[in-house]
Amino acid sequence: MPLHVVRPKILGFISEDVSAWLVAVLVLLAGSILTGLLAWSTYNLNQQQLRQRFQLLASERYSRIEERFQDQEQRLDGLRRFFVNSDHVTRYDFEGYAKPLLRRTQAYAFAPLVSRAQRADFEQAVRREGQPGFAIVQLNAAGQMEPAGDQDDYAPVLYSQTQSPLGSPLGYDLLAQPLRRATLERARVLNGLAVSPPMHLVAVDPAYARGVLLAAPVRRAQDDPSPQARPYGFVLAVISLRQLVADGLPASASDNLSVRILDLSTEGQHEVLYESNNLPVTSHLGASRLLRLADRDYQVEIRPSAAFLHANHSSLTSLVILGSLLSLLLSALLYVLVSQRQRALALVEQRTRELRSREQELRGTHSQLRSVLNAATQVAIIATDLRGVISTFNAGAEQMLGYRSSEAVGHLTLESLHLPQELEAWAHSLSQRYGKPIEVSRAMLVEEGMAGGHEAREWTLVRRDGSHLQVNMLATPVLDDQGLWIGHLAICIDITERKRVHEALAARDRLLKKLSAHVPGGIYQFKLDADGHASFTYASDGIREIYEIEPQVLQENAAAVFERIHPEDVQRVRESIRISAQQLSPWREEYRVCLPQRGLRWMRGAATPESLSGGGVLWHGYISDISDLKRVEEELRALSVTDSLTGIHNRRYFQEQLQNEMQRLERGGGEMAVIMLDVDHFKRINDQYGHGVGDQVLRGLCERIGRRLRRTDVFCRLGGEEFMVLCRDTNARQALVLAEELWQGLRSSPIAPVGRVTASFGVASWREGEGADGLLLRADSGVYAAKQAGRDRVQAELP
Structure with missing residues (x-):
């Protein structure tokens, strides 16, 4: 075959006679120009994105610090109002209120204001309340506690709730130290929150010992509200800014920002209150903002860290290198292609002559x-x-x-x-x-x-x-x-015998399909290969309704069936299949499936396995939908443990839950309590209004009590007008508080047409080794004691 006289040009405009080196140089030059333009555009875009990411991170960090400052002020103000609104706050009350507030705060304390004349009586009173050896003390030059010197007023730490392992500095006089005295004086004058200058915190872990003291005066309702008046005492929050700011932040090595907080309240002296462990890097990025805590201003400076620059590094260098390599590779490729094409054209002429000589040889093979x-x-x-x-x-x-x-x-x-x-x-x-x-x-x-x-x-x-x-x-x-x-050319193969066999197989398949179509459920063959691959070698049309999956899909892979099985049941089903395969035992299971259209359904499957020669197992089985049967079982179960009149649980359910809870406590320990209540004068209600109204009263009582119970509590009707509440993880004191709430809620909500309905409550908590009868007998004794004492009351746990 002759070669074409006119040859196509390279890249549409370069003649094939041009040197391959010239083509490669032109492509390399064009690639370098494009790479430079792309690198310049990428650099500008990267700088803009870098500024936006830093501003976003800095704003989030500012908001977090400001929110934590405000949270400290709100918590201390809440503790102050707790004292103002309480007639008398005991140490137990203080610790119970302050303990949940300790998040990101070293300690909360209360320091009453004690005059010189009141000092001796005050120390004696505190010792009698369970603090032997209590005295008003101060720090000496060596940093040791010693009895406080003689002065007009003292502000000793009376109550303290701390998370420091060094304990609480009870008795420490806050007025003995000038910075603390000045802070309390400012709080008194402002009649609000005041924060101290940076100071060394007492009884605080050395890692968090540098911080501030947030104080607020406590004035009772009857006290003079003027700022010059003497307050009852002070509530204080001991704050370490390292703990307050760093809590919840990423580790130093992975934190994108370096934060520094300066105290600006002292003119000419800007002390660093907090500085991140990760140092800032030299960058044009930076942000600064003023934040206020109580009556002091703080300057928060944020700079990017090495982690920020590492996480947002520019791909400019990689882009330049990649673009240069691509340009170089493309030029090299074109050089090779052009040179190879020129050599190929020369070879075509040579091979054409060789093919013509072989034509004669092919004729001989005819x-x-x-x-x-x-x-x-x-x-x-x-x-x-x-x-x-x-x-x-x-x-x-x-x-x-x-x-x-x-x-x-x-x-x-x-x-x-x-x-x-x-x-x-x-x-x-x-x-x-x-x-x-x-x-x-x-x-x-x-x-x-x-x-x-x-x-x-x-x-x-x-x-x-x-x-x-x-x-x-x-x-x-x-x-x-x-x-x-x-x-x-026509090539024919006799298929007479093959068609006869296919027709016989098709007739068998039609018969099997007709038989399976009239059977409720699905008939199948399930195959598990030696390598773990599962498939359905046969699945009747009933499988489509069972799993809402086309049978043809399951012939390749059975994974779609296991995806339909409920997550809580799939492991059990897989394990039962594994055991049946190992032991070649019949497989039977009841399990749930989650279908796209019909939702949650219950299935029952049964199959008989047989071993295959290749090491796999083949099951022949049947599966049916038993959702209606399961629903009837659940309804019967619910009726057996529900009181038909009130709708709450009955005595049988209560006894089951009580036995389960006592077994749990005997195994792992813990607490549990019961509350028994009996409606007062219920016979009188039935006699006066009739049994219909009596039933209405019982339902109304259950509604009012049920609204005030926790989700973990079990509320049951024992019979008649007697009810029982099972309280998990609850001691006697907590159960007593709950019983009093139920009692108050019941007596404060009239039930039409009777009006106010009252009940007598008894409380009993579980004791180790005690049986159910003993626990219920003590609760019943409490109810009996409440009725003997005049009814309409709550009887605490009897010995």
Whole structure:
């Protein structure tokens, strides 16, 4: 084949005669220019994004610190109001209120204001209240506690709740130290919150010993509200800014920001109250803002850390390197392609001469190919010319159709071997499909897609004796060396026996499908290979309703079924399948499935396994929907533990829960209490208003008490007008508080038409080794004691 005289240009405008080196240099130069423009644009975008990310992080850190400052003020003000609104605050009350407030605060304390004349009596009173050895003390020069000196007033720490392992400095006189005295004086004058200058905190872990003191005066309702008046005392919050600010922040190595807090309240002296462990890096990024805590201003300075720059590093260098490499590689590739193309064109001329010399050799192999065709006795190979006249008829065709080669070659056509009705029907179908007439003689040779490869198709051939033969025939055109169409080649395989087997199998499948369609549920074969792969080798149409999955999907992989099983049941189902496979024991399970359309359903499955030769296991089984049965069981269970009148749990449910809770306590320890209540004068209500109103009163009582119980409490009706509350993780004192709340809520909410309904309450807490009867007897004794004492009351736990 001659080469084209006009050759296409490289890249559309470069002649092929140009040197490959020149093409490579031009491409490298263009790539370098594009890389530089892209790098400049990327650098500007990266700087803008870097500023935006830093401002976002800095604003979030400012907001967090400001929120924590405000939180400290609110907590201390709440502690102050607790003292103001209480007639008398005991140490137990203080610790109970202050302990939940200790988050990010070293300690909370209360210091009453004691005069010189009151000192001795005050110390004696505190010692009698359970603080032996209590005295008003102060720090000496060596940092040791010693008795406070003689002065007009003292502010000793009376109550303290701290998270420091060093304990509380009870008795420490806050007025003995100038900075603390000045802070308390400012709080008194402001009649509000005042914060101290930075100072060394007493009885605080050395890591958090540098901080501030937040104080507020406590004035009782009857005290003079003027700022000059003497307050009752002071409440204080001991704050370490390192703890307050750093709590909850990322580790130093991964924190993106470096924070420093300066105290600006002292003119000319800006002391650093807090500084992050991670040092700031040199950068043009930075932010500063003033925050206020009580009566002092603090300056918060935020700079980016090394972690910030590392997390937001620029990809400019990588981009330049990558762009340069790509430009270099592209130029090298074009150099190789251009040089290879020039060499390839030279080789084409050489190979063309070689191919022509081999053409003669191919002609010599033609006779050998004919011998091979005749040796294929199980396949009919028939070749025709363009008119359809048979030119080749091998030994397999003779044996399959009954014609001798001499009878077929030059005398018969391929069309004459086909069933006429079948060819006509196929030609008509093709004509309608392609919108143009298709000749009957060409119908067997037309491809279904009119383009692309050829596919085998089933045809009916007519033998020499007139009988019919089902074959699978592949018909393809025969081309010469120049690609011209010179004939056709048909290869036929006898499929009579195969079709008979397929028809028998199809009849069996139809029968099985009809049988399974009338069985509720699904019939299946489940296969588990040795490598763990699971699939359904057979699944009836009932599986579609069971799992809402097409059976064809499960034939490849059974994973979709396990995805439908409820998460709480899937592990149990997998384990039961594993045991059945190991022991070859029958498999039976009840489990839940979550379906897209029908929601949660209960299923029951059963199957019998058999071992396969390849190491896998095959189960033959049946699965059905038992949701209705499960629903009936749940309804019966609910009715058996529910009181029909009030709707709450009955005595049976209470006894079950009580036994379960006592078993739990005996195993792992803990606390539990019960509250028993009996409606006062309930017989009188029934006699005066009738039993219908009495039932209404019981339902109203259950509604009012149920609203005030916790979700973990178990509220039951024992019978008649007696009720019981089981309180988990509750001691006697907590149960007494709850009983009093229930009592107050019941007596303060009238029930129509009776009006106010009261009840007598008894409380009992579980004791180690005690049985259920003993616990209930003590609660019943409490109710009896409450009734004996006049009813409408709560009886604390009896000994």
